[in-house]
Amino acid sequence: xxxxPTPPGFTHNPADRRPSGPPQSERLPVxxxxxxxxxxxxxxxGTPQNPSQDGASVGIHRVTVAYGQDLEMTAEYWLFFRxxxxxxxxxxxxxxxxxxxxxxxxxxxxxWVAANLGPLLTMDDFVLDTAITLQKRGxxxxxxxxxxxxxxxxHAQDDDTVGADISIVxxxxxxxxxxxxxxxxxxxxxxxxxxxxxxxxxxxxxxxVTQGGANDPAKVNAALDRIVAALKPVDCGVMNHHxxxxxxxxxxxxxxxxxxxxxxxxGCSWITVTLPVLRVRIAKLVFYVYFAMPQSVGQLIFRIxxxxxxxxxxxxxxxxxxxxxxxAATASFTPLFRRCMEREIIRCLxxxxxLMKEAPAW
Numbered sequence: 001x002x003x004x005p006t007p008p009g010f011t012h013n014p015a016d017r018r019p020s021g022p023p024q025s026e027r028l029p030v031x032x033x034x035x036x037x038x039x040x041x042x043x044x045x046g047t048p049q050n051p052s053q054d055g056a057s058v059g060i061h062r063v064t065v066a067y068g069q070d071l072e073m074t075a076e077y078w079l080f081f082r083x084x085x086x087x088x089x090x091x092x093x094x095x096x097x098x099x100x101x102x103x104x105x106x107x108x109x110x111x112w113v114a115a116n117l118g119p120l121l122t123m124d125d126f127v128l129d130t131a132i133t134l135q136k137r138g139x140x141x142x143x144x145x146x147x148x149x150x151x152x153x154x155h156a157q158d159d160d161t162v163g164a165d166i167s168i169v170x171x172x173x174x175x176x177x178x179x180x181x182x183x184x185x186x187x188x189x190x191x192x193x194x195x196x197x198x199x200x201x202x203x204x205x206x207x208x209v210t211q212g213g214a215n216d217p218a219k220v221n222a223a224l225d226r227i228v229a230a231l232k233p234v235d236c237g238v239m240n241h242h243x244x245x246x247x248x249x250x251x252x253x254x255x256x257x258x259x260x261x262x263x264x265x266x267g268c269s270w271i272t273v274t275l276p277v278l279r280v281r282i283a284k285l286v287f288y289v290y291f292a293m294p295q296s297v298g299q300l301i302f303r304i305x306x307x308x309x310x311x312x313x314x315x316x317x318x319x320x321x322x323x324x325x326x327x328a329a330t331a332s333f334t335p336l337f338r339r340c341m342e343r344e345i346i347r348c349l350x351x352x353x354x355l356m357k358e359a360p361a362w
Contacts, residue, residue: 002134004129012081017077017078017079018098019267021100021101023267024074028070028072028264028275030070030071031066031143032068035064035193037062041056041058041183041184044182063150066143066255069141070138072136073134073271075130075131075271077269089120092121096116146161146280147252150249150253157178160175163248164247164249168244207354207357211358220356240292243288257277285358301345307340308344318333
């Protein structure tokens with residue numbers, strides 16, 4: 001129940017209430033978002049209807065599903081009387097409230113009460129407010145499962161609605177890959193999405209572009225130039241990047257919730273409520289794998305090798321014993337040098353996945 005606040009200097013008794021009048025309730029459909037987790041198994045002997053866990057667990061998909069829940073809203077009039085007024089005045093006020101009939105007296109309860117106050121009561125002696133009660137009615141129901149359907153269709157567990165092509169190996173679909181690899185999916189968990197607005201975009205992994213931009217080499221290169229420039233160490237020199245188109249999803253549903261104010265009439269009460277409204281759009285997703293490496297690889301490797309040789313040679317297990325035990329010093333120097341090379345070269349190699357997304361307005 002959403003109770004109205006008690007005004008200072010006034011008192012309310014639970015007996016000083018009545019329904020706002022027919023209809024006494026309003027059914028409100030409320031939409032909300034849930035994130036479902038689906039475990040992907042490879043090489044499973046199960047079926048989409050009965051997924052088995054005897055295959056290898058590959059990873060977890062996360063998809064958004066819109067659910068609905070009906071709520072029933074009821075409204076009551078509450079009378080607050082000013083402290084210190086007479087019992088007779090209170091009785092007169094309660095009598096007015098109980099006799100009020102919206103069909104006979106009109107929809108404005110305060111105007112009718114004001115016109116029938118009499119000598120015992122003034123408008124300053126009471127406050128009339130509305131209390132709201134919300135109750136769940138029935139069970140939740142699915143409103144939009146299109147993102148779940150797209151996931152299942154993409155992996156040949158349902159009809160194809162997304163159009164998923166694995167571009168990196170030519171004419172090859174995700175459905176074919178899933179069938180050949182014995183893929184099954186099993187729901188394992190779900191979470192209510194509390195922050196139900198549009199998810200923030202990570203600029204280091206995703207670039208949102210206009211129509212046609214997801215396959216535009218100039219836009220892809222510009223996005224990777226920006227990402228690589230932000231990632232590379234300053235001592236790696238000029239970096240070149242190379243990308244390969246991995247996967248294209250022609251029609252991927254996306255959801256968000258917007259909260260919209262509505263005016264609802266219950267009996268003679270007009271209530272302003274803010275209700276969730278589902279927004280849906282269909283995005284095109286194109287994923288690229290990329291790697292960036294120094295333009296002058298040979299020069300870089302020579303410089304790193306020289307630095308690692310100095311560092312490794314000055315280690316205690318080398319410089320400390322080389323004078324009398326060069327064999328042991330060499331045995332220590334070699335793995336130190338190799339680990340240093342691996343560590344330093346990796347610093348200048350940047351593999352990653354870039355998502356180019358074409359998303360219309362909500």
